[in-house]
Amino acid sequence: MMTSSAPTTESIVGMTPGARMRRRVFGHYGLMFGLAVLILIIAAAIFAPLLTSHDPYAQSLFMRMKPPFWMNGTNPDHILGTDHLGRDYLARLLYGARISLMIGLLTALVSGVIGTTLGVAAGYFGGKVDLAVTFLINVRLAMPVVLVALAVVALFGGSLQVVILVLGFLLWDRFAVVMRSSVMQIRDLEYVNAARAIGCSTTRILLSEIMPNVVNNLIVIMTLEMAHAILLEAALSFLGLGVQPPMPSWGLMISEGKEMLLFQPWMITIPGVALFMLVLAINLMGDGLRDVTAPEAKG
Amino acid sequence: MLAFTLKRLGLAVLVTLTVSVISFSLLHLSGNPAAALAGENATPADLEAITRQYGFDRPLPVQYADWLWNALHGDFGQSYYFKLPVSSLIADRLSVTMTLGVCAICFALFTAVPLGVAAAVRPNSIIDRTALFLSVAGQAMPSFWFGLVLIVLFSIKMRLLPPSGSASWQHFIMPTIVLGYYAMPAIMRLTRAGMMEVLNADYIRTAHAKGAGAGRVLFKHALRNAIVPVVSLAAVQMGFMLGGSIVVEAIFALHGAGYLAWESISRHDLPTVQALILIFSCFYIVFTFLSDLANAWLDPRIRVG
Amino acid sequence: MADTILTVEDLTVDIPIGAGTLHAVRGISFDLKRGETLCIVGESGSGKSLTSLAVMGLLGKRIKRDAAKLEFDGKDLAAIGPNEMRALRGDRMAMIFQEPMTSLNPAYTIGDQLCEALHLHRKVSKAGAEKHAVELLGKVGITAAESRLKQYPHQLSGGLRQRVMIAMALMCEPELIIADEPTTALDVTIQAQILRLLADLKREMNLALILVTHDLGVVARIADKVAVMYAGEIVEAGTAAQIFDNPAHPYTRGLMRCIPVPGKTKPGEPLGSIPGIVPSLVGGIEGCAFRERCELATAACRKTVPERTAKGGHRYRCVHDIASAKVA
Numbered sequence: 001m002m003t004s005s006a007p008t009t010e011s012i013v014g015m016t017p018g019a020r021m022r023r024r025v026f027g028h029y030g031l032m033f034g035l036a037v038l039i040l041i042i043a044a045a046i047f048a049p050l051l052t053s054h055d056p057y058a059q060s061l062f063m064r065m066k067p068p069f070w071m072n073g074t075n076p077d078h079i080l081g082t083d084h085l086g087r088d089y090l091a092r093l094l095y096g097a098r099i100s101l102m103i104g105l106l107t108a109l110v111s112g113v114i115g116t117t118l119g120v121a122a123g124y125f126g127g128k129v130d131l132a133v134t135f136l137i138n139v140r141l142a143m144p145v146v147l148v149a150l151a152v153v154a155l156f157g158g159s160l161q162v163v164i165l166v167l168g169f170l171l172w173d174r175f176a177v178v179m180r181s182s183v184m185q186i187r188d189l190e191y192v193n194a195a196r197a198i199g200c201s202t203t204r205i206l207l208s209e210i211m212p213n214v215v216n217n218l219i220v221i222m223t224l225e226m227a228h229a230i231l232l233e234a235a236l237s238f239l240g241l242g243v244q245p246p247m248p249s250w251g252l253m254i255s256e257g258k259e260m261l262l263f264q265p266w267m268i269t270i271p272g273v274a275l276f277m278l279v280l281a282i283n284l285m286g287d288g289l290r291d292v293t294a295p296e297a298k299g
Numbered sequence: 300m301l302a303f304t305l306k307r308l309g310l311a312v313l314v315t316l317t318v319s320v321i322s323f324s325l326l327h328l329s330g331n332p333a334a335a336l337a338g339e340n341a342t343p344a345d346l347e348a349i350t351r352q353y354g355f356d357r358p359l360p361v362q363y364a365d366w367l368w369n370a371l372h373g374d375f376g377q378s379y380y381f382k383l384p385v386s387s388l389i390a391d392r393l394s395v396t397m398t399l400g401v402c403a404i405c406f407a408l409f410t411a412v413p414l415g416v417a418a419a420v421r422p423n424s425i426i427d428r429t430a431l432f433l434s435v436a437g438q439a440m441p442s443f444w445f446g447l448v449l450i451v452l453f454s455i456k457m458r459l460l461p462p463s464g465s466a467s468w469q470h471f472i473m474p475t476i477v478l479g480y481y482a483m484p485a486i487m488r489l490t491r492a493g494m495m496e497v498l499n500a501d502y503i504r505t506a507h508a509k510g511a512g513a514g515r516v517l518f519k520h521a522l523r524n525a526i527v528p529v530v531s532l533a534a535v536q537m538g539f540m541l542g543g544s545i546v547v548e549a550i551f552a553l554h555g556a557g558y559l560a561w562e563s564i565s566r567h568d569l570p571t572v573q574a575l576i577l578i579f580s581c582f583y584i585v586f587t588f589l590s591d592l593a594n595a596w597l598d599p600r601i602r603v604g
Numbered sequence: 605m606a607d608t609i610l611t612v613e614d615l616t617v618d619i620p621i622g623a624g625t626l627h628a629v630r631g632i633s634f635d636l637k638r639g640e641t642l643c644i645v646g647e648s649g650s651g652k653s654l655t656s657l658a659v660m661g662l663l664g665k666r667i668k669r670d671a672a673k674l675e676f677d678g679k680d681l682a683a684i685g686p687n688e689m690r691a692l693r694g695d696r697m698a699m700i701f702q703e704p705m706t707s708l709n710p711a712y713t714i715g716d717q718l719c720e721a722l723h724l725h726r727k728v729s730k731a732g733a734e735k736h737a738v739e740l741l742g743k744v745g746i747t748a749a750e751s752r753l754k755q756y757p758h759q760l761s762g763g764l765r766q767r768v769m770i771a772m773a774l775m776c777e778p779e780l781i782i783a784d785e786p787t788t789a790l791d792v793t794i795q796a797q798i799l800r801l802l803a804d805l806k807r808e809m810n811l812a813l814i815l816v817t818h819d820l821g822v823v824a825r826i827a828d829k830v831a832v833m834y835a836g837e838i839v840e841a842g843t844a845a846q847i848f849d850n851p852a853h854p855y856t857r858g859l860m861r862c863i864p865v866p867g868k869t870k871p872g873e874p875l876g877s878i879p880g881i882v883p884s885l886v887g888g889i890e891g892c893a894f895r896e897r898c899e900l901a902t903a904a905c906r907k908t909v910p911e912r913t914a915k916g917g918h919r920y921r922c923v924h925d926i927a928s929a930k931v932a
Contacts, residue, residue: 030435135310135313135314135317138310138314139314139317139318139321141583141587142314142315142318142580142583142584143318143321143322143576143580144541144542144543144545144576144579144580144583145542145543146542146543146545146546147542147545147560147564147572147575147576147579148322148325148576150545150560150561150564151322151325151326151564151572151576152325154564154565154567155326155567227438227439231441234441234443234444235441235442235443235546238441238443238546239443239545239546239549239561240565241564241565251441251443254441254443254444254447258447261447261450261451261455262455265451265455268444268447268448268451269448272441272444272447272448275441275444276436276439276440276441276444277439279438279439279440279441280435280436280439283435283438283439284435287435500706501701501703501706501707502706502707502708502709502710504662504701504707505701505707505708505709505769505772506709507662507693508660508662508693508694508698508699508701509693509694509698509720509721509724509772510690510691510692510693510694510695510721510724510725511690511694511720511724512690520709523709523711523712524709524710524711598710598711599710599711599713599756599758600710600756600758603755603756603758603759
């Protein structure tokens with residue numbers, strides 16, 4: 001039978017691997033869009049004090065419930081309006097981005113360390129270790145995440161550290177599953193056997209032969225779990241059992257806006273759209289990175 | 300097949316036990332249950348009395364064994380807040396959650412599978428791009444926010460649907476959409492990928508060569524094979540969804556088990572929370588178990604070894 | 605009954621790929637009478653499989669088919685709509701594929717799949733269809749046919765599956781069967797059985813059979829007529845005797861040298877091979893497509909190649925007048 005080759009394969013023949021990779025990255029609209037939005041949000045979070053002169057915690061009795069700039073009765077000093085306590089909504093949104101990003105990053109780190117350790121151990125050693133890890137993954141999947149997270153936060157109190165730790169300890173399953181199967185695929189390849197044959201220690205093999213070859217998958221899962229953690233934190237805070245007031249968490253802002261749903265729907269629109277854009281950007285970046293570097297991590 | 304089933308069953312029981320041990324210790328180590336029970340104005344004497352009465356001073360493994368023994372007999376203790384048996388409390392609320400779960404998974408399947416099929420038949424068409432957009436957006440949309448947006452649109456602006464409660468079938472429409480939308484992206488992507496693969500299979504060409512029409516080829520020959528993994532995914536998603544219904548029930552004040560869980564957590568009602576965690580994880584375990592069975596039943600290569 | 609069942613004139617198959625077009629089949633012509641076996645021979649990529657799919661109307665949506673004439677029993681296949689084409693497929697013309705392991709649907713029983721072929725084209729009861737299926741399974745040499753109906757494809761071996769595929773093709777008693785490398789994926793002993801079966805069925809049912817293959821051994825055993833394809837063109841066509849006894853085209857001769865002849869090829873004697881690779885089929889080809897690999901190539905081969913006819917309707921496309929030179 002004829003094999004019809006894709007149009008791109010012919011044109012990229014002869015390019016250096018670096019050029020080919022650059023072409024794939026820059027040609028991926030989802031990845032570029034996600035990256036651009038994410039950089040924008042990170043910049044907004046870092047430079048929040050420069051972008052607004054308002055204190056996200058400063059209340060004002062006279063400036064309550066001012067609508068944002070596209071509505072009537074707006075105050076030029078507060079372009080995104082003020083909330084029910086008269087706090088500047090833009091300032092809360094910008095400082096809220098810090099919380100979401102921090103939660104996402106730190107949770108993904110905690111869960112990444114747990115999940116990767118378990119997954120790599122299971123994939124590399126197999127046998128009883130693998131059985132034990134698989135069992136743990138099953139147990140973890142059977143625990144209702146939202147319920148357990150809510151319960152623990154309720155008992156320990158809702159500080160940022162508690163939320164990060166709880167989510168970190170609950171969201172490691174995907175790391176473990178993907179790392180386990182990626183390591184299994186490469187643990188008996190020639191170059192790993194060669195390292196074993198010349199007498200490398202297990203630690204050395206894991207760090208210098210195995211890890212560099214699964215790190216693509218790890219980064220992809222990391223981005224997707226960041227998005228997952230950000231959404232969960234928002235949900236917990238929305239339910240009143242995550243980050244506690246007066247911190248400017250986007251989930252909390254939506255929860256507070258819920259009370260004014262009838263008259264001031266913009267109060268949930270603004271943090272909702274921000275949350276949606278952030279998670280969308282991270283997801284698009286994660287999907288894009290997977291398409292570009294590690295197509296086998298799908299699913 | 301029997302050996303396989305028994306092995307899976309044994310594993311399921313072991314997983315359930317482990318979950319219960321973890322959640323029990325988590326709840327009992329993370330706070331003082333006596334304080335939770337006594338309320339804010341309790342004196343140290345009250346606390347001591349309660350501690351002795353409920354046996355909180357006993358070693359944790361003993362308390363756990365006691366709890367497990369009773370739980371196996373259907374007795375999850377008394378709710379601290381409602382002062383009612385937890386089992387009857389949950390039994391009352393479970394039907395709402397189950398109804399919501401079934402409606403939501405049906406909604407997800409009936410929208411995601413046709414979309415996935417259409418997307419696979421015409422890759423890169425408008426339908427494919429719309430489906431991709433819906434699935435990417437779906438994964439990024441916070442479900443609680445989506446719920447509120449629906450309330451603003453359909454209850455406040457258009458006055459079409461009731462915003463909260465569980466009195467009539469109309470009350471279930473928005474919760475069904477919100478909860479179902481959560482499962483849609485995964486089901487759609489899997490349907491699309493499965494159909495793309497199956498449509499390239501040799502036996503599809505055979506079906507065309509027999510003179511079967513496009514519809515027959517698509518649904519009888521292709522979908523029948525592509526749907527097998529989708530069914531098991533749907534079962535697993537159903538397990539996740541029941542666990543995730545807590546958020547949706549909270550937004551729409553749907554008085555199901557999820558709402559009960561939220562209330563009980565806020566009130567530090569440990570026996571109820573403990574029982575609910577166990578029940579929701581049992582749901583997940585049962586559904587994954589069913590998914591394995593469904594898989595074996597739908598695929599003759601597993602069924603007729 | 606020697607009437608023509610299939611006439612193909614100037615058939616082309618074009619596959620659009622990104623920038624250009626892959627001209628996979630470049631204007632081929634042949635015809636076939638009832639009771640005749642035509643073998644289309646060629647290496648991978650010569651367009652032989654696409655030719656058979658083109659006749660069946662089974663090319664993908666993106667692939668373009670064009671022909672001056674494509675007639676099945678006097679019916680113009682190029683002019684009829686997809687519904688009429690579908691009605692013909694599986695009924696009057698049937699196809700057997702290369703991969704018996706994957707050509708049966710894993711989700712349905714053998715019986716379901718056999719009966720479906722009949723139900724699609726005839727009004728018959730379920731019992732009637734099953735009876736017919738059992739008969740045909742017996743005919744293609746499957747024992748315990750009745751119990752096979754309830755089995756799934758994964759429970760059968762490759763040889764059995766190919767027999768099922770053949771039975772399925774026969775369900776509506778077609779007049780034309782196209783078999784695309786039906787024995788390539790099978791063990792050598794099974795190959796011989798399947799070929800004998802096809803030859804017997806053809807004789808018994810007065811079928812017209814097109815057999816697509818790259819295996820000249822198969823051709824020698826079964827063919828009445830042979831068409832040798834190279835780079836999307838038929839470079840030589842004639843009766844089996846003409847081709848085997850008197851190959852004219854340098855490519856056909858090259859192919860002949862690649863197979864050992866019992867009694868002639870001495871042990872240890874190297875077999876022939878054809879150097880080089882098939883030219884790219886993207887865009888047009890000037891002159892003879894085989895010239896890069898041909899030992900007789902001259903400057904004249906860059907020009908348009910004439911189609912020559914030797915005695916007895918033996919046709920070949922070559923700049924050199926090989927057949928007459930030999931006779932002379």
